[in-house]
Amino acid sequence: MSEQNWNEHKTRKQFIDKLLLNSKWGSIVPFAEGKIYNHGSVEEYPTQTGPCDYALFHAKRPLAAVEGKKVSVGPQNVLQQAQRYARGFPKSPFTFGEYHLPFIYSTNGKIIWFQDLRHPLNRSREITAIHTPNALEELLSKDEEIVKAWLRSTAIDNQFLRPYQKEAIAAIEQGIADRKRNMLVVMATGTGKTFTTINLIYRLMKSGLARRILFLVDRRALAAQAVTALASFEAEPGLKFDKCYEVYSQRFRREDLDENIKYDPKVLPTEYLTDPKSRDSFVYVCTIQRMGINLFGKDGMFGQATGDLDDESDADEKLGTGIRFTV
Numbered sequence: 001m002s003e004q005n006w007n008e009h010k011t012r013k014q015f016i017d018k019l020l021l022n023s024k025w026g027s028i029v030p031f032a033e034g035k036i037y038n039h040g041s042v043e044e045y046p047t048q049t050g051p052c053d054y055a056l057f058h059a060k061r062p063l064a065a066v067e068g069k070k071v072s073v074g075p076q077n078v079l080q081q082a083q084r085y086a087r088g089f090p091k092s093p094f095t096f097g098e099y100h101l102p103f104i105y106s107t108n109g110k111i112i113w114f115q116d117l118r119h120p121l122n123r124s125r126e127i128t129a130i131h132t133p134n135a136l137e138e139l140l141s142k143d144e145e146i147v148k149a150w151l152r153s154t155a156i157d158n159q160f161l162r163p164y165q166k167e168a169i170a171a172i173e174q175g176i177a178d179r180k181r182n183m184l185v186v187m188a189t190g191t192g193k194t195f196t197t198i199n200l201i202y203r204l205m206k207s208g209l210a211r212r213i214l215f216l217v218d219r220r221a222l223a224a225q226a227v228t229a230l231a232s233f234e235a236e237p238g239l240k241f242d243k244c245y246e247v248y249s250q251r252f253r254r255e256d257l258d259e260n261i262k263y264d265p266k267v268l269p270t271e272y273l274t275d276p277k278s279r280d281s282f283v284y285v286c287t288i289q290r291m292g293i294n295l296f297g298k299d300g301m302f303g304q305a306t307g308d309l310d311d312e313s314d315a316d317e318k319l320g321t322g323i324r325f326t327v
Contacts, residue, residue, distance in 0.1 A: 008070045012053065015109025016068045017041075023130040025056055036060065039133065048088030055089075058133040062092055063140070064103040066130070075106040075113045079124050082106050086117055102140055105130060119144075121179055138278040142208070148177050150207040158199055165196040172200060176209070194226060198233050198241065201283060205245055212276060215285040224252050226285045227265055246282035248272070250290040 006014070017028050026040040037057040045055035045065075054066035067082040069075055082104035092100035099117040106113045107130075114131075115124040116139065131139070151173045156166045168185055175183050187193045197215070204210040217223050227249045235241040248268035268284050273294060286294075 003071045005072070006070055008068060011070045011109050012068045015071075016054075016066070016107055019107065019109065019112070019130050020054065020056075020066070024132045024134075025130070028054070037062075041066075047085045047090060049084040050088075052082065052085035052089075056133075056136075058137065061094075062089060062101055063133070063136045064105060065089065065101055067104070067106040069106065069108045071108050071110060073108055075108050075111050076124070076126070079104065079106040079113050079115060083115075083117070103131075103136060123179070125181065134278060138211075141278065144209070147207045147209040151203065151209070152177070154203070154207070156199070156203070161196070161199060162192065165192055165199070168196055169200050169203070173203070194229050195233075198230060202233075202235050202241060202244075205281065205283075211278075211281045213283045214291070215283055216288060216291060217285070218288050220250075220252065220287055223249060223285050223287055223290075227252075230283065230285070248282055248284050250286040 003011075020028060020041045028041040028043060030043050031045050031051070037055075038060050039058050040056075042055045042057060043053065044051040047065075052065040053068040055062050056064040056066065065082045065085040067075070067078055067085070069078055083099070086099040086101040086104050089100040094100055094102055096102060096118045097120060102116065102118050104115050104117060112127050112130060113124055114127045116122045156169050161169075168187065172183060172185065185196075187196070201210075201213055201215070205213065215223075215226050217226060227247060230241045230247050233241040235244045241247065247266065249265045251267055252265055268282075268286075272280055272282065272284075
């Protein structure tokens with residue numbers, strides 16, 4: 001039978017349960033009256049507006065409701081059901097306006113939609129995997145209004161920034177304040193894109209808005225240029241950027257690095273990608289090709305991969321699909 005013809009129960013057992021297990025939500029158990037749940041996924045959890053398909057618990061707190069549908073149903077259109085469960089969730093320690101859960105999901109096992117209910121202007125969006133418990137705890141611990149207030153009140157005052165570079169940074173920060181999630185900045189060759197970007201990265205990390213930043217480029221030479229620029233950037237008086245925050249990269253050849261700059265590249269520990277902790281704060285500089293290998297392995301790379309793959313001594317090493325998506 002085609003997956004499109006599966007009913008909801010089969011979809012949940014074959015696909016959605018696995019999504020939750022892969023995201024480290026522990027055992028999937030049926031609801032039991034009077035039981036206190038510490039960690040796990042509880043099926044058919046009763047709310048004042050009907051039972052939700054899954055309630056996700058961590059540290060004895062309900063963090064999210066998941067609405068599951070069969071493969072043939074688009075999950076974006078049923079996220080409202082999860083919103084109803086969040087409104088009627090009983091005995092929750094959380095209150096965010098009309099909601100008593102911070103997060104909700106809807107999925108048909110193939111597509112996942114997510115919404116952060118803590119602020120009324122937060123929009124739903126499609127994501128690639130259900131967040132891990134630690135990822136949701138990290139989201140919950142971040143007060144975006146405080147960090148955005150820091151960005152508004154702290155002047156963009158690096159004396160070496162040109163006026164148009166300051167304008168670019170200000171425009172990006174305004175976009176963040178307006179809750180935009182995707183932005184494209186176009187700057188001509190020779191206008192200082194890397195310097196502008198590093199100034200922005202420092203402000204995002206200093207404010208606490210970002211803890212881990214991926215600096216992605218399409219050539220190894222550009223990755224080497226970025227890590228040396230980070231190493232030479234004075235983030236605070238007397239301190240270079242890589243002394244304030246950890247900077248990691250892929251492996252380089254000796255000739256990739258500027259011999260006039262003293263910098264010893266550090267290769268990112270595998271667990272920083274596969275299971276990052278909330279305390280981990282770093283910038284990771286790598287090529288698109290290297291990140292593709294991290295995610296899918298060399299054989300799983302899209303199309304006929306070209307560029308800098310031939311020098312990757314660990315090109316067959318796949319870091320796994322358990323990478324946390326916290327954006």
